Amino acid sequence: MELELSRTQLAQWRAAIFTIFFVTGLGFASWASRLPAVKADLGINDFEIGVLLFVMGAASIVGLSLANVIVARWGARRGLFATIIVFTIGVVIAGLGVSYSQSFAVTAVGLVFVGLGMSATDVLMNVEAAAAEQATGKTLMPLFHAFFSIGTVVGAGVGIAMAAWGVAVALHLWGIGVLVVVAGLVAVRFIPRREVTHDDDAPAATRSERLAQVLAVWRDPRTYAIGAIMLGMAFAEGSANDWLTIAVVDGHGQTEAMGAVALTVFSVAMTVFRILGGPLVDRLGRVWTLRILAVLAAVGLIMFILAPSLPIAFVGVALWGAGASLGFPLGMSAAADDPTKAAASVSAAATIGYIAFLCGPPVLGWISHQIGILPTLWIIVGLIAMSGLASGAAKPIAGSTVGAGHPRH
The missing domain is CATH 1.20.1250.20 (MFS general substrate transporter like domains)
Known part of the structure; x- marks a missing residue:
């Protein structure tokens, strides 16, 4: 049975999803804005940068597939806890690989986690956004995606400033990672547990039925x-x-x-x-x-x-x-x-x-x-x-x- 939410709870739910869209855009643009510094610190060429981007893209496709299973098994709300943390772990490892170990392999491993966490988070936050929209009865999805766009603009601006000030890629990414994980996980706490997003505590048999529904x-x-x-x-x-x-x-x-x-x-x-x-x-x-x-x-x-x-x-x-x-x-x-x-x-x-x-x-x-x-x-x-x-x-x-x-x- 669906939970009846007060106007305050609906407002908190919407604000939480706005926050997750924003910090996801911020995190993505923060990495993209430092690619020239990544290339210089690792001493690699354009082809090798392309390999890193391919690794992240391939991991993202895997993350998209896993998101369906995550929603069916644990629900969108609980899944977001995990995927935001995975993304942050990836940012930390990528920063370590670029600025400290200066290792192509370590950076690639970090980007695997970034790709997995970001793409799965994208799916789950859209699941929650759609549920909030239906609960509100107004078209909100474009505005949720606008917050992602605003996050990318802010992330690119911060990246320009970090590059101009000569801040190491690791320190920049770690600072953004902390912001993403803190803001993201606090926001998730204001997302209600609802059956429509599979966050209710259903028995295993029901979860199996959910997986069949995904397919x-x-x-x-x-x-x-x-x-x-x-x-x-x-x-x-x-x-x-x-x-x-x-x-x-x-x-x-x-x-x-x-x-x-x-x-x-x-x-x-x-x-x-x-x-x-x-x-x-x-x-x-x-x-x-x-x-x-x-x-x-x-x-x-x-x-x-x-x-x-x-x-x-x-x-x-x-x-x-x-x-x-x-x-x-x-x-x-x-x-x-x-x-x-x-x-x-x-x-x-x-x-x-x-x-x-x-x-x-x-x-x-x-x-x-x-x-x-x-x-x-x-x-x-x-x-x-x-x-x-x-x-x-x-x-x-x-x-x-x-x-x-x-x-x-």
């Missing part, structure tokens, strides 16, 4: 339709994060500084639309919001590819970022419409989305090596169109109060 969602056609929405928009977002600066420099012949400005424009547009997205969805509904934003993203990306001047390219980047902002969070929200299988469905949807994030950049890199970066981006236009065509799958199921929309008459 059953992969036989539901709606899972794959929602996955198509998230796949297209995950590629749209991930391609910008990894290739936009290169596209500005190599494709449009601009300076590296202009590439950084373009990425900033994209990130700001995405974050702003995630902050504003909830009320928009509650007015227009999930399906029409996704359709409109898919058109916006496709038009923006086409403008960027064909832009005859830098100002037009920047307008395209802003539209691209705004249009790509809500596909992933609204896919998560749609997956959680049925409370009886919310945890399993959100886990499956998250797995599809994060695999796109992890596998998309190297695939695009290989293609761009063959045909050039700007022609490669037409593939993303096609994937955005696929996402828009699939957006009907995000229509709330009968009984769900989130995402239906309430147009004015």
Whole structure:
């Protein structure tokens, strides 16, 4: 039986999830922002940096798979305790490997833990976010993801400051690790134990049934339709994060500084639309919001590819970022419409989305090596169109109060 929560408890629950999204983004960006220092301290080349990133990415895919089992066996709340700690252990080991032992192998081991902990935490925090959204009855998922984006901006800013001040990678990462584990574990204490997130103390037989339910969602056609929405928009977002600066420099012949400005424009547009997205969805509904934003993203990306001047390219980047902002969070929200299988469905949807994030950049890199970066981006236009065509799958199921929309008459 579900626990009835007071308004104060609901507010604490939401604040706890906001915190976890923020510190996860902070931790990820803190590592990424120090890659030049990692390269220098370890005395390695770009290929070896690529190997480290591959190791973390491979571990992340394993973590995504384990998250489904964690939710089924221990629940999202208890699972978050474990995954946040695993992530922090990874940060500590990676810092030790970079700054003290200066060992490629030790650093790689740390990144295995980082990848496992971060990806599993991503799935579990989205499970809790979806449950909080359903309990509140309002679209909150875009705002939760905005806090992750804000965390990455803060993490990148802190990383710039640490690099400018000459702070060792280990000291920087250890400080962030302490902040993540303390804030994360305190936040988890304010997440209620609820059956919908599998945090109730059920007998072993029920847990076995839960594991079967996790596998059953992969036989539901709606899972794959929602996955198509998230796949297209995950590629749209991930391609910008990894290739936009290169596209500005190599494709449009601009300076590296202009590439950084373009990425900033994209990130700001995405974050702003995630902050504003909830009320928009509650007015227009999930399906029409996704359709409109898919058109916006496709038009923006086409403008960027064909832009005859830098100002037009920047307008395209802003539209691209705004249009790509809500596909992933609204896919998560749609997956959680049925409370009886919310945890399993959100886990499956998250797995599809994060695999796109992890596998998309190297695939695009290989293609761009063959045909050039700007022609490669037409593939993303096609994937955005696929996402828009699939957006009907995000229509709330009968009984769900989130995402239906309430147009004015």
